[in-house]
Amino acid sequence: MKRFFLERSWRLAKKFGERFRFDFGRRRLSFWRIPFLTAVVFLAGFGPLPPLKSVVVLSDGKSVSFETRERFVGEALRSAGITFGEDDVVLPPAGSVLVPGEVVTVRRTSESLVVRRELVSNKTIVIPNKALKEGKEVELRAGHPGLVRKTVRRIISNNTVKEEVLAEDTLLSPVDRKVFRGTRGTESRPRILTLLATAYTPGRESCGKYADGKTAVMSRAGYGIVAVDPKVIPLGTRLYVEGYGFALAQDVGGRIRGRRIDLLIPDLKTARRFGARKVKVYVLD
Structure with missing residues (x-):
């Protein structure tokens, strides 16, 4: 409240000073103008205060309720100690006029590029074989999984992670495994x-x-x-x-x-x- 009173008084004083050609930067004030300026500053402090507005802020998974006399949404958030960055989404926007009973939502958003390697699974090719007993397998080729390098854009918004693959390079191609699998039963030899x-x-x-x-x-x-x-x-x-x-x-x-x-x-x-x-x-x- 004290800060608001002083800021308002200073703005009014500066407005009158510019109107009557007071030079605040160089401090050229005539002696007879000082009492007038003092009266303006004093009377400005007794003007009507803006009404209190109740605000509910939803941010970081929490709900915060408070009252403020600030005019804009962004000023109300800063006065309550709630910070927001350029990438964060504020609804309604920070520059909009604050309405009593307003519900303000702050969605945290961050974006980063991630380069990672991932395995690509290989398949197992099964060739039926009547010479082998049912259930028995003979490996013809071991095979191996593949390896790719992915460049991913990761977007974290309101504790929700979304990824977009920008590039994918194959470092090692997968090779399928081949096996003979026996189908010979006891009744059919x-x-x-x-x-x-x-x-x-x-x-x-x-x-x-x-x-x-x-x-x-x-x-x-x-x-x-x-x-x-x-x-x-x-x-x-x-x-x-x-x-x-x-x-x-x-x-x-x-x-x-x-x-x-x-x-x-x-x-x-x-x-x-x-x-x-x-x-x-x-x-x-």
Whole structure:
């Protein structure tokens, strides 16, 4: 109240001083004008005071009620010790005239840029396999998750966090995991054959002058291709050969008759070392 009285008196005194050419900056006051100025300042203090206005402020999750004689919303908040920054939202605006019973809301808002790294999950690709017991898994490729770097704009408004992704850079691409999962139950077991196995290469040393890198069904010759007797194992049958791995019957041979199987091994030395041996062959189809 004292501060308001002095400020009001000074404003009125300055107004009259400017009107009668008083120079407050250089303090050029005539002796006869001093009593007049003193009377103005004295009488100004006894003018009518602005009415008290009740205000409710909602800020920082709290509700504050008080009374003030300030004219504007911003002045009322500052007089009550409630601060607000440029990014904060004041409703009604700080420059608006304060109305009795006004409810003022102060929403705290802050904005920042955040750079962070995040993992990108990889998938697991499951390939059913009849040669494996149901529930058993054989991992073909371990795989790994990916890694990205994100630039995020984080906006905190009234204790609510909102994020906006501005940029995203891939640091490491995810690689999916691959597994064979067994589907063989107790009631459905694959057919097991004991065959005499030999090895061959796709070159001239095994296939002669007609070697062209193709199989009997015109597919590309490579590891995992085996030659069979179609009367025993139909072409296109999926197999699992003990000591060799999963294979596909896609080739034939002049000497492959009856219970024999020829395993394609690209390396000549390895194929020669394989020799001839009896192996168990699981017919998966």
